[in-house]
Amino acid sequence: MKKNIVFMGTPSYAVRILEELLNDNFNILAIFTQADKAVGRKQILTPSKVKEFAINNNLEDKVHTPKSLKGEEISNFISSLKPDYIVVAAYGKILPKSILDIAPCINLHASLLPKYRGASPIQSAILNQEKESGVCTMLMDVGLDTGDVLECVKANIENKNSKEVFELFSNLAANLCVKTLNNFEQIQAQKQDESKASHCVKLKKEDGLLNLDDARSVYAKYLAFYEWPEVFLENNIKLKEIKLVDTSSKNKEKGVISKINKNSFILTCLIGSIEVFRLQAAGKKELDAKSFLNGARLKQGDKLV
Missing domain, CATH: 3.10.25.10 (Formyl transferase, C-terminal domain)
Structure with missing residues (x-):
């Protein structure tokens, strides 16, 4: 029997992961994504890629766009759904401990942890002229990408631009997510080596x-x-x-x-x-x-x- 999932994600990277979960018949209880944002010179209010995908696939009633996750109302709602897992992929908000304690929270991070913790792992790896990077599934904790690593998949990124790597990693992350969830009970989580940790920040114009x-x-x-x-x-x-x-x-x-x-x-x-x-x-x-x-x-x- 497939597990019950609360999904949290925002960009196209997250869409591919959500799509694969649906294809593999996981039960998506709720979809959390960033609120609509004003885009372009005309400041047209535009939904996130995840919300757009949900609308196009008749999942709009499952979409939630809270400004914050800190209130009891949100954690109580998620708890009432009784998810087996909370899957997070480039959501853009920090999960408080009240949500982390509800169910195993699994993040799809686009680097080979502990390298490039933070908001721009793909761009940072390319900028530093790395030949290899990858995607990890990790158990989230209160730190920033500091949780125990479940599984990783590596890929060559030499001479690829960020768009190409995002597309590559979206597919890798989608397949890895399904694999990790299907084999979760058998996976031995590994602590990250703090001596090898590096960090990246949100990009600016x-x-x-x-x-x-x-x-x-x-x-x-x-x-x-x-x-x-x-x-x-x-x-x-x-x-x-x-x-x-x-x-x-x-x-x-x-x-x-x-x-x-x-x-x-x-x-x-x-x-x-x-x-x-x-x-x-x-x-x-x-x-x-x-x-x-x-x-x-x-x-x-x-x-x-």
């Missing part, structure tokens, strides 16, 4: 600013911040599509257009160079490299920034 000192770091930032906050220069030009072409040469100046190709141009860093294919000036539409240079009347030897 300004994190996408490039200094063009080192081409390898520029490219890592581009991959890590591919969807948000994206990468941009001091003059707010966004580099929408780039490629790493040189990691060792030393240049006298950074930000110089050193060569113009048919569909791209080479931009210098103090160490190395990148190839730029598409970019976008502030308040303007995205353009291919050739159109951008023509419109800005830039030529070889000019500075982009």
